Structures are given as structure tokens and as C-alpha cells.
Amino acid sequence: DLFRILKGIVDSYFILRRFKPQVVFSTGGFVSVPVSIAARIMGIPVVIHEQTSSIGLANKIASYFASKIATSFTSSIPFFPSHKVVHTGQPIRKELFTGSKEECYKLFKLNIKLPIIYVTGGSQGSHKINTTVREIVSDLLKYCNIIHQCGRTQGHNDFEELQNFRMKLPKNLQNRYLLKDFIQSDELKHILSGSALLIGRAGAGTVNEALALRIPSIFIPLPFATRNEQYHNAKILKDLGGAEIIEEKDLEPDLLKERIISLLLDTQRREKMAKSLESDSKENATELLIQLILEARKS
Incomplete structure (x- = not known):
């Protein structure tokens, strides 16, 4: 309410006066x-970074008080004053650009003659994605290796059940199916570099990693995200030509299998999808954002 906002402004004033920052940076x-x-x-420059494709109300309000506004996606640019906005992209860890496709195959002992699919439900995993993929794994492994980060889904035993399922596969297929509950950062860089399809x-993290490393993707947005944020994130890459979307309400094993196999068998289409992501991909996003903050400090 208005009273809490006014109190927040007063409290912020005294905090800023105590710390004397040269720039305020907000996400x-x-x-x-x-x-x-x-x-x-107080005359302190404000730099905002809009990290999603669908602008939030807080950043919309704060933009009137900002000196500069950075965006992760070009689609956010029209929502802000043109003289303030700069497309920097989304900073991601530099180490993710140091991965190796060859090292991915070697590290996980995968079949080098087959492409790699990376399946991820995010850090917590997705029971819906896990159960759908389980239904089609046997068929997919005829065409590819699969690295499946299934997480530890609350209320389910997906990791243990998928482990048991994997052990029942023929030995040659077991070796093509790598199951992990969590992926370490030193592994992720090689997985992203080695993946033909995600x-x-x-989520913003997954989408920005796919964008930065130009990985063709099939996104299944979380339907309960705020402002349907995940769908809008996925649609950015879809509109660029680098991704497909399957909404969770439409997710069925046969549909997902058909989409995956269609892309796996069409190398030219995957190459075209990867190429289409170049326009928004910013490998130097961190440097651009730092530069923007330093420029605001001098203004």
C-alpha cells in the first residue's frame, strides 16, 4: 500500500545515505x-536489468527513476524508454563457454556415433517431464544418447524409479542413458557444448543457457509460473526460430517422441535453429552490463 511504499522510500534514503553507493543496480x-x-x-544513478521477456510491474515503475535499463531479451526493449534501454543479454557463467563436445562423450562414456539429448526439469526436477520421458526412452535410445537430469522431485521417487528402470534396459541402451539427480557445474559446461537438443x-536460466550456447530446444514451460513467465521466455526462442514449445496440458509421450525424433533426423533443421539464435546471443553479456553500470556511475 501507499504507506508502506512511503516508509520504504524513507528507510531506503537513510540506508543509502549510510552506505553512499555510487550506483544502485536492480533486477x-x-x-x-x-x-x-x-x-x-539523492541523485544516485539507478541501473535496472530486466531478465525476463515479460516485463514486471516493479521494473516498469522503477524504469521512470532509472538512468539506464539493460535487457536480457530484445523483446523487452519496446516496454522501456528508448533513450534509456540497452540490450546486454543475460550474464551467464563464463565457464559454460569453455565446454567441449568431445569431452562430454569421453566424460560420460557415451556412444560417439549418436547425438546427445539433454533433458532437464530444472534444479528441482519435473515429475511430469520425468514420467513422460520414461515412457519413450527405449524408443529414443535407438537414435541418440540421453543425459537426463531428473532432480529430486518433492513427493516422488523419480530418481530411484528411473534408476531401476535404467537397469532393466539392454546393456547397450543402458550405456546411452545417463541419469543424474543433479549436474555439477564442471559437468554442465560439457553437457551444454555436447548437446544436439535440449x-x-x-526458466530464465535454462532459456538463457540455450540461447547463449545456441542449442535447439523443446521447451515445456511450467504452467504455474508468475505471469506465465516461462511460456513467454520460451516463446522468445520460438519466435527467433531456435525452439519449439509443448504446453504441459498437451504433453503426451507420443507427441514428445515425434517432435524429438523429427529434429534428431533433420540435422539441417537443427543447424538452422542454432543459427537463428545468433542475433540475441550475447557471449559478452557480463562485460556489457558492467560497462553500462560504470558509465552510469560517471554520468
Whole structure:
């Protein structure tokens, strides 16, 4: 309410006066609005980074008080004043650009003659994705290797059940199906570099990794995300030509299998999808964002 916002501005004023920052950097959320207003009153430059494709109300309000606005996606640009906005992309860890396709095959002892699919439900995993993939794994393994990060889904024993399922596969297929509950960062860089296709949710992290490393993807957005955020994230890559979307309400084993096999068998189409992501892909996003903050400090 208005009283809490006013109190937040006053509290922010005294905090900023105590810390004396040269720049305020915000990634959104309603707690950022009073801080941005207080900083503007005090003459402290404010830099906002909009990390999703669907602009949030907090960043919309804060944009009026910002000196510069950075965006992860070009689709966010029209929502902000043109003289303030800069497309920097989404900073991701530099190490993710240091992976090796060859090392991926070697590290996980995969069949080098077959492409790799990376399936991920995000850090927590997705029971819906896990159970759907389980139904089609045997058929898919005729065409590819699968690295499946299934997580530890709350209320389910997906990891244990998938492990038991894997052990019942023929030995040659077992070796093509790598099952992990969690992927370490030193593994992820090789997995992303080695993947011919990504299947997963459409959180900002996953989408930006697929974009930065130009991985053709099939996204299954989480339907309960705020403002349907995951769908909008996925649609950015779909509109660029680098991804397909299957909404969870439509997700069926046969549909997912058909989409995956169609892409696996069409190398030219996958290459075209990867190429289409170049326009929004920013390997130097971190440097661009730092530069923007430093420029705001000098203004």
C-alpha cells in the first residue's frame, strides 16, 4: 500500500545515505521500487536489468527513476524508454563457454556415433517431464544418447524409479542413458557444448543457457509460473526460430517422441535453429552490463 511504499522510500534514503553507493543496480521485485525512488531523489544513478521477456510491474515503475535499463531479451526493449534501454543479454557463467563436445562423450562414456539429448526439469526436477520421458526412452535410445537430469522431485521417487528402470534396459541402451539427480557445474559446461537438443522447462536460466550456447530446444514451460513467465521466455526462442514449445496440458509421450525424433533426423533443421539464435546471443553479456553500470556511475 501507499504507506508502506512511503516508509520504504524513507528507510531506503537513510540506508543509502549510510552506505553512499555510487550506483544502485536492480533486477526487479517490489522491494526495489522504494530504493530506486530514494536513489533518484539523492541523485544516485539507478541501473535496472530486466531478465525476463515479460516485463514486471516493479521494473516498469522503477524504469521512470532509472538512468539506464539493460535487457536480457530484445523483446523487452519496446516496454522501456528508448533513450534509456540497452540490450546486454543475460550474464551467464563464463565457464559454460569453455565446454567441449568431445569431452562430454569421453566424460560420460557415451556412444560417439549418436547425438546427445539433454533433458532437464530444472534444479528441482519435473515429475511430469520425468514420467513422460520414461515412457519413450527405449524408443529414443535407438537414435541418440540421453543425459537426463531428473532432480529430486518433492513427493516422488523419480530418481530411484528411473534408476531401476535404467537397469532393466539392454546393456547397450543402458550405456546411452545417463541419469543424474543433479549436474555439477564442471559437468554442465560439457553437457551444454555436447548437446544436439535440449528438452526442459523454460526458466530464465535454462532459456538463457540455450540461447547463449545456441542449442535447439523443446521447451515445456511450467504452467504455474508468475505471469506465465516461462511460456513467454520460451516463446522468445520460438519466435527467433531456435525452439519449439509443448504446453504441459498437451504433453503426451507420443507427441514428445515425434517432435524429438523429427529434429534428431533433420540435422539441417537443427543447424538452422542454432543459427537463428545468433542475433540475441550475447557471449559478452557480463562485460556489457558492467560497462553500462560504470558509465552510469560517471554520468
